[in-house]
Amino acid sequence: MRTVKIILYSALFLITVSCTGDFDEINTKQNGFESDELSAKFFITETQYQLYAPGRFEYWRAHLIHADRYAGHFTFGHDQSWWSDGLSYTYNAGYTDASWDWFSNYFGKVKNFLDLTKVGGNFENERMYATGLIIKSLYYQMYTDTFGMIPYSEAGVEGNLTPKYDTQKEIYTGIIADLDEAMAIIGSETSTGGLVEDLGDNDLYCGGDLQKWKKLANTLKLRIGMRALGATGENFATKTINEALGSPLLEVSVIMEKDTKIGQFGSAAYGDVWNNFGAGSDWTMGATLINTLKDNNDPRLAIYAAPAPGGEFVFEKSAANPDYQEQLDFIINTLDDANATYTKTIVGDKTTLVVDANQYIGQPTRLNDLIKPMVKYDMFSKPSSIIIQATGKGVPVYSEIIMSSAEAYFLKAEAAVRGIGNGNAQDLFESGIREAMKLWEVSSGQVDTYVMNEDAADISTGTLEEKLEKIATQRWLASYTDGFEAWAVVRDYGYPKELADGVSEPAIFELGTLNGKYPQRMRYGSGAQSNPNYTNAIATQGADNQGTKLWFAK
Numbered sequence: 001m002r003t004v005k006i007i008l009y010s011a012l013f014l015i016t017v018s019c020t021g022d023f024d025e026i027n028t029k030q031n032g033f034e035s036d037e038l039s040a041k042f043f044i045t046e047t048q049y050q051l052y053a054p055g056r057f058e059y060w061r062a063h064l065i066h067a068d069r070y071a072g073h074f075t076f077g078h079d080q081s082w083w084s085d086g087l088s089y090t091y092n093a094g095y096t097d098a099s100w101d102w103f104s105n106y107f108g109k110v111k112n113f114l115d116l117t118k119v120g121g122n123f124e125n126e127r128m129y130a131t132g133l134i135i136k137s138l139y140y141q142m143y144t145d146t147f148g149m150i151p152y153s154e155a156g157v158e159g160n161l162t163p164k165y166d167t168q169k170e171i172y173t174g175i176i177a178d179l180d181e182a183m184a185i186i187g188s189e190t191s192t193g194g195l196v197e198d199l200g201d202n203d204l205y206c207g208g209d210l211q212k213w214k215k216l217a218n219t220l221k222l223r224i225g226m227r228a229l230g231a232t233g234e235n236f237a238t239k240t241i242n243e244a245l246g247s248p249l250l251e252v253s254v255i256m257e258k259d260t261k262i263g264q265f266g267s268a269a270y271g272d273v274w275n276n277f278g279a280g281s282d283w284t285m286g287a288t289l290i291n292t293l294k295d296n297n298d299p300r301l302a303i304y305a306a307p308a309p310g311g312e313f314v315f316e317k318s319a320a321n322p323d324y325q326e327q328l329d330f331i332i333n334t335l336d337d338a339n340a341t342y343t344k345t346i347v348g349d350k351t352t353l354v355v356d357a358n359q360y361i362g363q364p365t366r367l368n369d370l371i372k373p374m375v376k377y378d379m380f381s382k383p384s385s386i387i388i389q390a391t392g393k394g395v396p397v398y399s400e401i402i403m404s405s406a407e408a409y410f411l412k413a414e415a416a417v418r419g420i421g422n423g424n425a426q427d428l429f430e431s432g433i434r435e436a437m438k439l440w441e442v443s444s445g446q447v448d449t450y451v452m453n454e455d456a457a458d459i460s461t462g463t464l465e466e467k468l469e470k471i472a473t474q475r476w477l478a479s480y481t482d483g484f485e486a487w488a489v490v491r492d493y494g495y496p497k498e499l500a501d502g503v504s505e506p507a508i509f510e511l512g513t514l515n516g517k518y519p520q521r522m523r524y525g526s527g528a529q530s531n532p533n534y535t536n537a538i539a540t541q542g543a544d545n546q547g548t549k550l551w552f553a554k
Helices: 002-028 042-053 056-070 093-117 126-147 168-186 209-229 237-245 272-280 287-295 324-337 405-417 424-439 444-453 464-478 483-493 528-530 533-541
Strands: 252-258 311-316 342-347 350-356 400-403
Touching: 002 350, 042 093, 042 126, 042 252, 056 093, 056 483, 093 126, 093 528, 126 168, 126 209, 126 483, 168 209, 209 237, 209 405, 237 405, 272 424, 272 483, 287 324, 311 324, 311 483, 324 350, 350 444, 405 424, 405 464, 424 444, 424 464
Parallel strands: none
Antiparallel strands: 252 400, 311 350, 342 350
């Protein structure tokens, strides 16, 4: 039924965009619709899924090629891959432009919904307008944390084709103002109206529950306040944090169930890339992620990843590769770091590794073309079956994380550690872990065992920095499949350190455009340069390259 709705809503969307001047005629009766059957509710669904589950092209190039790999969750560069894992660490205009175009073009979708629901709009409804403000805020937080300065205050202003690029500080304060307005509009209301005015099932995020929307808004406000805290010249973070802590935050995660029938070119998942192109486009699991889970007996390991097939792998020394021994030693060290079980046999110039099957072994991040032939596909873990389940098969696909209740608790725990707000930091931290694992249906018994026995779940002792590292690591783990947020966590906190420190060995790693440093942002797309304000943006923010730190991470 939802597929039919989405098709209908898309058709209505086209009618609205092309015929807004003829709404009197539409509202009388056209194509079988009565005026009391029309509502802005029919326009929210596409606006929502296009932000978190766009088409396959965008999902591949923005999520997989960039954010998920900068986050250290996924890796390319095995011996059957089309690319080394240096892809995107060396700037590529085509892939970057695809990401920039997706972000910049999305603005029209949320603006259309806001224009329909605002005072005087064709479907005026202030409560729906409030949900639109929250969607806009989610969008801009992800957008600015990816590129930095972007058009914001002048974006969508009629007649202005060259909007200015606002600073991150200005964008953050603007988002907070929008969230405050949305929460004030919602107040104590629980729905957007009766009958056709009720968002209901058309709302893929909160099912029409306005109080959940309000908690989502407040949790996003807390995220932004904590991210801005300590940034150069910020003068609003502590106030923002205290305001957010004084109001209800998410207690139930906001996730978006994916449609199992809609086509992948309209709304995709990882599995649509995985199953369409064979091993060349397949990816493996990052060693930092796998080892963090394994080293701490984390029950999410078997849910996030599949064990490696293992097998017999032969490596042969060649005069054509002067770095052979260094690379072989690196592969062996990778197995040792994963506590893998294997045997090694050396006969002449050949080394044979027999790696036992059904072990969780991650592939190191950012390996280059030189070592790629030695990075054996079956030696490493792949994503679990639910992650690589294609859409359109009538089988459940993992849900997209919009905002988790786990993050609300982790943010409250961090605030407590920093001496802001009230609450016991350890109790809040444990609650965050429980909520994070609940997202992946980890049993309560497994969660109890983890919380009671693992040092990774304990911030009751240690220095401030040690506590922040544990909180950051748990946020990074909980952001699996939400690469944009996981990447922001690494840039903000510097953890996991293994990722944030970058790489330096040219025989092993792709140093790329950044000469080994960790990516701090994505470059603007080629189209951005047609706006004369682009020059002002880079003069203010810094050079348009991946190494320029954004305001929140400086």
